[in-house]
Amino acid sequence: MLYVVLFFLMFSLYLYILLGGADYGAGIVELFSSKENQKITKKTIYRVMGPVWEANHIWIIILIVILWIAFPVYYNIMVVHLHIPLTIVLLGVTLRGVAFVFRHYDAVIDDSQKLYDGMFKISSLMTPIFLGMVFGALISGKIKIVEDVSTLTFYEAFIRPWFNVFSILVGLFFAALCAFLSSVLLIGESEKTVSKIYIMKASFATMMVFIIGLITFIYGYFFQYVFVQDFLQNGYSITLMFLSGILLVPLRITIRKGRRVLSRFFAGLQVFLILLAALISHFPDIIITENSSINLLDNIAPDSVIKVLGISLIIGGTVILPGLFHLLKSFKMIKILERN
C-alpha cells in the first residue's frame, strides 16, 4: 500500500507541475507579450483554461493532504522552515485565482480589467518562482534540523533555507518550465497566424530553461551542493536529462507539422524526465538538510493509516480520473472540432 501512496504522491506532484504549471505559464506568457498579443493571449487562456483551471489546482491540495497524512515528519519540516515562501505562494494562488475569475466574470468591462490583468500576470510569475524556491530549499542543504528550533536564530531557521542563490535559481528554473509548458499548449489552441507568436515564446522558454538549468548546475557544482554533486554522479539522472534534451527534436517536428496532441505529449514527457531525474538522484532521501538527509521511506505514518489512505486514493482516483479526462477531452475536442 505504501507504494500506492507514493505513486499518488508522485502522480499528483507531476500533474500539478504539468497542469498547474501550464496554468501559471499562461500568465507568464501573457506578461512577456506585446500589448496586442496580450489581448489575444487573454482570450485564448480563458478558452483553454476556463473549464479546467480549478481542477488543475486541486492537485496541490491532494499533494499536501497526502504529505501530511502519510509523511508527517517531512511535512513538518516544510511548514516550519519554509513558512515564509509557502505563505507567499498561498497569497499568490489566492490573488491569481481571484484575478482570473474577476477578469472573466465581471459583468461590466471597464478600466478595472487593467487591475485584474496586472494582478493575474504578476502573481502568475511570482507564485511559481516561490514554489520553485520551496523545491530548491528542500534540496539545498540549507535547512538545519535541530531538536528545538528556538536554539537557532531567526535567519538560520526561517530565512536561509529558502533565501539563497541556489533556491532562487531553482525558482526561476521552475517558472521558465511553466512558461515552456504553457506556450506549447497555446500553440495548439490558436489560429495559424497567432500560433507563430507562441512558437517563438516556446523557443525562448526552452532557451531560458536550458540557460537557467545550466547556471544552477554550474553554481551548485562550484559551491559543492550535495544535490548537484550526486546528480552529476548518478548515471540514471544524467541519462534521463540527456533524453529530455533529445526530445526537443521530435517536439520541434510535431509542432511544425501541427500535431497538437503529440507535441503536448513530448513536452509533458520532457518535464516528466526532468522531474524523475531530480527525484531519482537522491531517492529515497527527498529532503537534503545541512546535517542529515530525510529519508522519505523512514518517516512514514503507521501502517493502518497508509492502508486506509491507499484505499481512499484508489477509490478517489477511479472516480476522479475518468471524469477529469473527460473534462479535459470534451472541451479541448469540442473547440478543435468547432474551428475545423
Add this chain to the structure above:
Amino acid sequence: MENLDAARLQMAFTLIFHIVFACIGMVMPFFMVVSHYKWLKTRDKIYLTLTKSWQKGVAIFFVTGAVSGTALSFELGLLWPEFMKHAGPIIGMPFSLEGAAFFVEAIALGFYLYGWNKLPEKFHWFTGIIIGVSGVASGILVVAANGWMNSPTGFDYIDGKFLNINPIQAMLNPAWFTQALHMTLAAFTATGFAVAGIHAYQVYKKRRVELHKRAFKIAITFGAIAAILQPISGDISAKDIAKRQPVKLAAMEAHYNTEKGAPLYIGGIVDNETQNVNYKIAIPGMLSFLAFGDFDAEVKGLNDFPLDERPNVAMVHYAFQIMVGIGTLLLCAGILYFVSLKRKKWFTNNKYWLLFVLLAPMGFIALEAGWIVTEVGRQPWIIHKIMRTKDAVTPMPGIVFSFYTYVVVYLTLSIAVTWLMLRQIKVLNHSNS
C-alpha cells in the same frame, strides 16, 4: 501580540471568511439546479436568466471558497505544525475524501459552466446536481475532522505517543454526526436567507419583480425548511455536548456551580470575577431538561473544572445567546413564509419584503457565532484533553505580521467580491427588461 494569539486570530479570521464562501458555494448550486429544472419544465425564459445569473454566483463563490480552502489546508500546518504532525495521519481520512469530493465538484462545475448548448440537456442539468451533492459531502467531511478535535477517538494515547491509529474510527468520532447535521442545516438556513434577502431587496426596490420574486421563492424555501428543522438538531447537539464536553456546556450557559434542576439563562452579562450573570432571564430546571431530558438532572458547573481547563466564559456565552436568538428568529420567519403562501396579498406589501431584506445577514451571523461556541468553547485544547493549543503553535516568531497581511488581503477581497456581485445584479436588472 503573543505568537499564540496571533496564530489563533489568523486561523479564526481566515475560517470566518472561508465558512461564508464555502457555505454559499455548497448551497447555491441547489438553488441553481431548481431554477434550471423549472426552465427545462416550463421553458420560461425568466428561469433561464435566473439560472445563468446564479451560476455566475456559484462560480465566483466556488473559486473564492477553493482558494481560501487551499490557504487553510496550508495554514493548518503553517500555524499548527505540532498538531498536524500528530493529528495529520489520524484525521487524514476525512481530508483525503474531502479532497476527492472537492475534485469531483470542480470537474462537475467545469462541465456545468461550459456545457450550455454543448452537452445533452439532462446530463448538463445532472452535472449541477453533482456540484451540489459533492459540495455538501465536502462540508460534512471537513466538519467530521473538526469533530475529532472535540471528541478525539481512533488511537491510544500512551506516554505522549499516538499509537494503534484507526483512521476510520477517528473519522466516525462521536461528534461527527451531530456537528455535521447542525452545520449542514445552518449552511442551508444562512445561504437561503441571504440569497432570498438580496432578491427581496430587488423586489422592494421594484426592479424586475417577476424574476426576483421567483428567485426569492426558491431560496427562501430551502432556508425556511432548514431553519424549521434546526432546533431538532440543536437539541441533539446540546445533549451530546452535555455528555462529552460538560465544560463547554457550562461555558455556553455561564453556569458556574454544579446543581440539580439547573436553570436556563437567557441573555445576561457575565461577570467572571464574581461568577455572576447579571440581567439574565432564568427559567428554572430548563437547562437540566434540555441537557439530560430531566428537570432534576445534575448539570456540572465551571467550578468543577480546573481554572486552566476552562474556555473564555463570556465569549462563549454571548456567542451562544446570539446563535440561539437568531435561530429562533429565523424559525419564526420560516413559518411566516409558509403562512404567506396562503395569504397572497402579503406579497404586495412592501413591508413583507423589507422584513426579509433585514433578515439577510442574520443566518450568517448565527452561523459564525455557532462556530465561535464550538471553537472557543474547546479551548484551551486543540485536541480535547490531549494537546493544548499553546503546545501546537509554530515556533516561528512574528506570526502577527502574517496575520495583518491576511486581514488586508481578505478584507480587500471581500470588498471586491461584494462589488462584483452588485455589478452582476445591476447588469441582470438592465438586461431584457
